[in-house]
Amino acid sequence: MGIRNIITPTCLLCYCLILLVTPILSAGVNPQKPNIILINVDDLGWKDLGFMGSAYYETPNIDRLAGQGMVFYQAYAAAANCAPSRACMMSGRNTPSHGVYTVDNSERGNSKTRKIIPTPNRDFLPDSLYTLAAMLKDNGYTNGTFGKWHINEDPLQHGFHVNVGGSHRGNPGSGGYFSPYKIDFIENGPDGEYLTDRLTEEAIHFVRANKEKPFFLYLPFYSVHTPIMGKPELIETFAGKQGTKGQDRPDYAAMVASVDQNVGKLMAVVDELNLADNTLVIFTSDNGGIRDISYQTPLRAGKGSYYEGGIRVPLVMRWPGNIQAGSKTDFPVTNLDFFPTLKSIISAEVPAAEQLEGIDLNPVFRKQPMAERAIYWHFPIYLQAYNPKEDGGRDPLFRTRPGSVIRKGKWKLHHYFEDGDYELYNLEEDPGEKHNLAQSQVEIRNQMIDLLESWRLEVNAPVPGQANPLYDKAFEMNLIKQKLNEK
Structure with a gap:
């Protein structure tokens, strides 16, 4: 009887401790915020x-x-x-x-x-x-x-x-x-x-x-x-x-x-x-x-x-x-x-x-x-160059022109709004994005385009397309040549 009297409250105490500790343990290694x-x-x-x-x-x-x-x-x-x-x-x-x-x-x-x-x-x-x-x-x-x-x-x-x-x-x-x-x-x-x-x-x-x-x-x-x-x-x-x-x-x-x-x-x-x-x-x-x-x-x-x-x-x-x-x-x-x-x-x-x-x-x-999930970037604006010879951009006038980008797995697609152009890169083999595969990997390119267009519709991303009346192609070409020839 003495042993039973000792064990019973001890068991109750252990049971109470288990009830208190279990939620903490189930929360993970670190229970505090x-x-x-x-x-x-x-x-x-x-x-x-x-x-x-x-x-x-x-x-x-x-x-x-x-x-x-x-x-x-x-x-x-x-x-x-x-x-x-x-x-x-x-x-x-x-x-x-x-x-x-x-x-x-x-x-x-x-x-x-x-x-x-x-x-x-x-x-x-x-x-x-x-x-x-x-x-x-x-x-x-x-x-x-x-x-x-x-x-x-x-x-x-x-x-x-x-x-x-x-x-x-x-x-x-x-x-x-x-x-x-x-x-x-x-x-x-x-x-x-x-x-x-x-x-x-x-x-x-x-x-x-x-x-x-x-x-x-x-x-x-x-x-x-x-x-x-x-x-x-x-x-x-x-x-x-x-x-x-x-x-x-x-x-x-x-x-x-x-x-x-x-x-x-x-x-x-x-x-x-x-x-x-x-x-x-x-x-x-x-x-x-x-x-x-x-x-x-x-x-x-x-x-x-x-x-x-x-x-x-x-x-x-x-x-x-x-x-x-x-x-x-x-x-x-x-x-x-x-x-x-x-x-x-x-x-x-x-x-x-x-x-x-x-x-x-x-x-x-x-x-x-x-x-595997897709990651998206959207940049419907212009950002001018810092240093045309050092920036490594698409052209010497801008670090980027209006467009969107998607990465999924090893593939990365750029879409530029001015001319509707695409660039596709295999980042596993080409992390420097030197070799555009948009014309040779047509199936992958089209899959990426579909994902990108669906995402833009889903988030209501603005895609600018109105022509700029001040644009001057001859001026642009001359300026690009000038930048490329600068020392």
Whole structure:
């Protein structure tokens, strides 16, 4: 009887504990809502990091982060330049859904060289769209952004509690990487203080202040956007280092090194506060690098182009216990996938009207088989060239002309609206998009065209076709010859 009296309450206690623990275990390895750190570097190229293959740039801290998480070798921005990429990432919606296609005017370049009237551009993300930050705020997160925002006047209007340095501005201005600063929502530091350092200090203060509750830290550095301005001591370090063609600028290398140093500082604080195991870290870039500054060989072109060099970006995700350290994937992903992935992780709801256009990447984290899916880009506007001899674009006048792009599996199709032309590439064999197979792989081309046209109808994507009365073919041809013959 004594034994029965002892066992019975013990069993009841065990049973109660099982009931309490079972929901926690079924939720996954990490039952708490994780802190989220999203580091978005501006204009950092796909190959501008040590772990991505650069022998010139030095990024030991980011390389270490890559070794602790998963590297996505075929990651993309949803657009090839700053504002639309950020609008896509924050809204989870592709460009036709919000109308942000570029920065400022869609009628870029000389009016006599534009064959059609481009679609008007929207400067800011519509207030009606539910953002990633708003979702996290509604689910108990404290949100802070430190750096470049670029998709409306103030990120506090889109779900953030704290904002340092973020507004409509797309770059820090001439000389603006050193205090006194020329951006909004920031107090000047000591003369000569470096902006990348300052933004990281503010971010670290935010982490320390919110360590006891779930937080979302968005750290969109202004670096490595122009003007190219590195810290003098770092420029000197790289001045004597041998580079390779297209990756040999000490001032740019100094900017990359500063980003790396500051990522290291932030990660050290996360470790110090014992937050690493419950923190998902995402490191990426908003679009491809500027080819005139840094080559992304073997990828073609750079920022502003829808060839691979303009949209392929570095991407690392670290989440101990949920993402295997040292893992890698070639599954194609885009920054449109961040929103649905985080939504799934925290079991959030979004308004029924919000149709997120990315996918949940949690199965990728677990190395589960994923169905092949199509990825789309839509750019019904013009974007003029940076450097005609270096850009690697379709012609020397524009980084891209109005068109759409689709990738599915190894195949990538470009459709240009001015002349109805198509380019088809096999990215497995030709990542540099040098060999157009549109005429030799007709069946694949037509399948891709059907998918692209169906998607445009589904999302109501505008396809401009009205002739531009100012277009002058002779002027255009002469200007192209002039650009090609310039030294």
